[in-house]
Amino acid sequence: MTQPEQAAETDPDAAKPDTEQTVAGMTRSAMEAAAMAGRQVAGNLSGPDALALLRGGELTVVGRLLAASNATFFCMASGPVGGSGAVIAASCVYKPIRGERPLYDFPDGTLACREVAAHALSQASGWDIVPPTVMRDGPFGEGMVQLWVETDESANIAALLDSDSPALRRIAVLDAALNNADRKGGHLLPLSNGHIQGIDNGLCFAVAPKLRTILWRWRGQKLTDEECDVLARLRDSLSGELGEDLASLLAPEEISATERRIGALLVHGRLPQPDQNRPAVPWPPY
Ligand SMILES: Nc1ncnc2c1ncn2[C@@H]1O[C@H](COP(=O)(O)OP(=O)(O)O)[C@@H](O)[C@H]1O
Ligand SMILES: [Mg+2]
Numbered sequence: 001m002t003q004p005e006q007a008a009e010t011d012p013d014a015a016k017p018d019t020e021q022t023v024a025g026m027t028r029s030a031m032e033a034a035a036m037a038g039r040q041v042a043g044n045l046s047g048p049d050a051l052a053l054l055r056g057g058e059l060t061v062v063g064r065l066l067a068a069s070n071a072t073f074f075c076m077a078s079g080p081v082g083g084s085g086a087v088i089a090a091s092c093v094y095k096p097i098r099g100e101r102p103l104y105d106f107p108d109g110t111l112a113c114r115e116v117a118a119h120a121l122s123q124a125s126g127w128d129i130v131p132p133t134v135m136r137d138g139p140f141g142e143g144m145v146q147l148w149v150e151t152d153e154s155a156n157i158a159a160l161l162d163s164d165s166p167a168l169r170r171i172a173v174l175d176a177a178l179n180n181a182d183r184k185g186g187h188l189l190p191l192s193n194g195h196i197q198g199i200d201n202g203l204c205f206a207v208a209p210k211l212r213t214i215l216w217r218w219r220g221q222k223l224t225d226e227e228c229d230v231l232a233r234l235r236d237s238l239s240g241e242l243g244e245d246l247a248s249l250l251a252p253e254e255i256s257a258t259e260r261r262i263g264a265l266l267v268h269g270r271l272p273q274p275d276q277n278r279p280a281v282p283w284p285p286y
Contacts, residue, residue, distance in 0.1 A: 093199075117246050
């Protein structure tokens with residue numbers, strides 16, 4: 001028996017460096033450590049680079065997120081990025097359609113598409129609320145893949161909810177346009193630069209009014225000029241480029257309902273009030 005084989009038998013770790021799976025130079029244990037710590041390993045990627053990597057990169061599943069209500073996986077998307085062509089890995093979330101839990105009030109197998117559509121509206125708003133999100137094939141079939149957002153652990157979301165955070169108010173406005181039926185505290189991700197993003201947007205775009213949110217702080221308040229401008233731009237682009245992007249993601253009546261909802265917000269000129277006849281806050285709220 002040769003020396004290396006002996007080492008492998010007596011010390012299981014001795015053989016690891018040769019056999020461990022690596023992705024863009026990261027070992028399996030480094031990827032697992034990133035998953036455990038909720039770390040974005042790519043650093044700051046531009047939006048277009050992130051979208052290109054999520055769409056075209058190789059997807060490696062690192063682990064399943066047990067806090068999720070659907071089959072949701074922490075993954076690495078790896079591939080060449082930018083002009084240099086350097087291969088990098090980025091932490092991301094993968095929700096395969098076939099892992100979606102059926103719901104009584106949304107058609108089966110449509111949540112991933114709704115998340116991608118929510119990203120399209122967020123992009124068109126210019127508010128950068130939804131992290132880069134794409135539809136693609138993966139190890140468990142077609143699904144949505146979203147860039148992982150590393151949150152600021154020191155941020156206190158309860159305190160932010162009790163404040164006049166402009167970032168949260170913008171999310172409240174976008175959610176009214178999206179008809180978001182599930183805006184919980186845990187789906188608001190504070191970043192270290194003070195920005196706040198909103199994830200888990202699968203329960204959006206129903207035709208019937210379903211707004212369920214913890215962001216009622218600004219209920220009934222007058223929309224600002226900037227908010228009106230953004231909503232008008234969204235409404236206009238729904239009959240153009242944005243509408244074309246949504247056509248493969250939503251039913252035609254869901255797209256026209258979105259146009260009507262945004263039109264009504266603009267006519268009314270105010271953020272919505274909770275509807276007294278149905279639950280206005282998601283349960284649980286966090
Ligand atoms: N893009 C993301 N960036 C950072 N954390 C995320 C992201 N997507 C999901 N998570 C984390 O994973 C958890 C489960 O994801 P979620 O979107 O709620 O899945 P599900 O649709 O199964 O409910 C979230 O509560 C959040 O902690
Ligand atoms: Mg969830």
